[in-house]
Amino acid sequence: MxxxxxxxxxxxxxxxxxxxxxxxxxxxxxxxxxxxxxxxxxxxxxxxxxxxxxxxxxxxxxxxxxxxxxxxxxxxxxxxxxxxxxxxxxxxxxxxxxxxxxxxxxxxxxxxxxxxxxxxxxxxxxxxxxxxxxxxxxxxxxxxxxxxxxxxxxxxxxxxxxxxxxxxxxxxxxxxxHVLRYSPHNMLLRKLLLEDKVIGDILSVNHTEPVGWWHFAHSYVRGNWRKESTSAPSLLTKSCHDIDVLLWLLSSPPPNSSLPRHLPSNVSSLGARQFFSKHRKPAAAKSATNCLSCPHEPDCMFSAKKIYVGNDLRGLGSGNTGWPVKIVVPDIEDYLATSGRTAGEEAILKELAADYDANTPADEISKKNWFGRCVWESDNDVCDDQVVTMTWDNDDNASAGDGRGPKIAQFHMVSFTAKI
Ligand SMILES: NC(=O)c1ccc[n+]([C@@H]2O[C@H](COP(=O)([O-])OP(=O)(O)OC[C@H]3O[C@@H](n4cnc5c(N)ncnc54)[C@H](O)[C@@H]3O)[C@@H](O)[C@H]2O)c1
Structure with a gap:
């Protein structure tokens, strides 16, 4: 996987x-x-x-x-x-x-x-x-x-x-x-590729964005960016950084160049919500829709309890009070400072226990994040796996060495990775 x-x-x-x-x-x-x-x-x-x-x-x-x-x-x-x-x-x-x-x-x-x-x-x-x-x-x-x-x-x-x-x-x-443009390593990469031309002309690029399985579950299955109708497609909300960097490297001319942008001639994309959907729900989870009342929770890697309270990822148990714990309980640090660790844990579990059912009004469901919701039972619809192919034609007006020859870039956003 x-x-x-x-x-x-x-x-x-x-x-x-x-x-x-x-x-x-x-x-x-x-x-x-x-x-x-x-x-x-x-x-x-x-x-x-x-x-x-x-x-x-x-x-x-x-x-x-x-x-x-x-x-x-x-x-x-x-x-x-x-x-x-x-x-x-x-x-x-x-x-x-x-x-x-x-x-x-x-x-x-x-x-x-x-x-x-x-x-x-x-x-x-x-x-x-x-x-x-x-x-x-x-x-x-x-x-x-x-x-x-x-x-x-x-x-x-x-x-x-x-x-x-x-x-x-x-x-x-x-x-x-588009903050990737300002990371020192990306600034160096652009200088090496476009100004120093260390590898000559770029012909082919293969770029993967590993979103990370629990990051995807947090933001794109249970959180703010889970539905196209209330947010936008995940390719836009998550991978606009990557598409921007590819265009910054392959379309934008180097600094001080008088050349216009060399835009792709073709862009195509395919994607799907392949993994985070009801048909993958383990039978052991039975009819549970929330991790806190789920019989399968101890064996489920997507357990909200493990993600937000546990020790292994960036839950409270690991000592983390920043993202993603703070997104579930924004004043978690105050809980810890005034009432101690157990109170902090209880505040997170109380928030995780929130769930909706068939009687909950649709707009109440869509405007809130449900961080304890079963990942197989959520109302998410954004793609969890998507590819984009961009191709460039030769720029006939450019000179050899301008880097404006034909090329292909393949981009893959994938949620099922260990790294974020
Ligand atoms: N550059 C990046 O790498 C990056 C990473 C994550 C998110 N983002 C983007 O940053 C933006 C914010 O994301 P976030 O994760 O900080 O979200 P967030 O939900 O943590 O913060 C948004 C804040 O806006 C507040 N708000 C709502 N209505 C408001 C109003 N009328 N006036 C002022 N504030 C109001 C909300 O109460 C909330 O605190 C989004 O557009 C998101 O896509 C960018």
Missing amino acids: MAPHSEVENEENIVRLPAPEKPRMSESPPRLIIIGAGSRGNAYARALGEATNGICAAVVEPIAYKRQALGRAYIWGDDGQPADGQEFEDWQDFVAWEEARRAKQAAGKEVPEGVDGAFICVQDELHKSVILGLEKLNIHIMCEKPLATNLSDCIDIYKSLLPLDSSKAPGRLFSVG
Whole structure:
């Protein structure tokens, strides 16, 4: 069941390239607002302090616990209180506040500092409304991937970002969180392939994305990204990074080149939900729909109890309180700090016990994550195995050595791997 390239022997021997050094702080460092204080919002807030010369200035998040936890950790400190303009429950409140602040400033009144840019870290389907909503503020934006969940939203976003005067360069930055482009090893790989040409022309690429069996169960069977109707296909929500990297390596010209992109001539894809479906449910699980009441649970590798509470993966028993444990119980650290380990475990088990049945309204089922749900009984419909083939024709206008000859790239997203 293992995909190729999914195992690395002697992982401790891997040489990891260092991240670029943190730049020196300027006299007026860029000030950023985090919109959505979930996993990614926290990752950017932390990275701002650790790796950039920017400041995490404000947070938008409807869930009070998450908002305050991010604020305490990265904005106003453990002993501080949020000042005016440092926390908002909804991005629309922030937009209204910022407009009022600018109006007061224009009238010569003293006002708190505003922000220069925003990290949009809300769920995929909200990206478009937040980007369009921030439009009038004309600030820099980094939006998490995927940009949007359908083509028409992408086009609306693109149009909204075009400068009014097309003869002028845009006055602000807009980027999408295709973070693989910024990992030191991928930056080095691109330099070696496109600038140093260490292996000459690229003719054929075989790229596998090993999602990891329990990561897939967490995010794409029980979690946020399990249904196309409420999220998007897994090729988009998970593998847009990989497709982006392939195009970055094979279509985008090297830095300082005047050549246009060399786009693929053909793209085809096949995929299916092959594994995580009811017909694979072991008979021993009988009619159980939740791990906590399942007779097969002790023998099931997908047991939610093992994944979130156990010692072997990244459950609480392994000492982990971050992802994925924190996704099930966001305030797990508070439970441990105030009431101890047993209370933390009980909080996770209580959440895992939540289940739905034939009487539960459909929208209640679809808007919530069900982390204790049997992986063979979930309402997931996204592909767990998918291949993409891209082919490039020769660019007849290019010169030999430009790397614009015919080539093929094969991509395989597979969930059944040990490595994540
Ligand atoms: N770049 C990557 O590698 C990577 C990895 C994982 C996820 N993502 C993407 O990042 C985004 C966020 O994912 P996540 O895992 O952090 O999700 P998450 O659910 O942990 O966080 C989203 C947060 O947005 C909040 N929110 C909801 N409505 C809001 C509103 N109106 N205003 C402000 N906040 C609001 C939610 O309460 C939640 O806390 C998604 O688009 C996801 O696809 C990117």
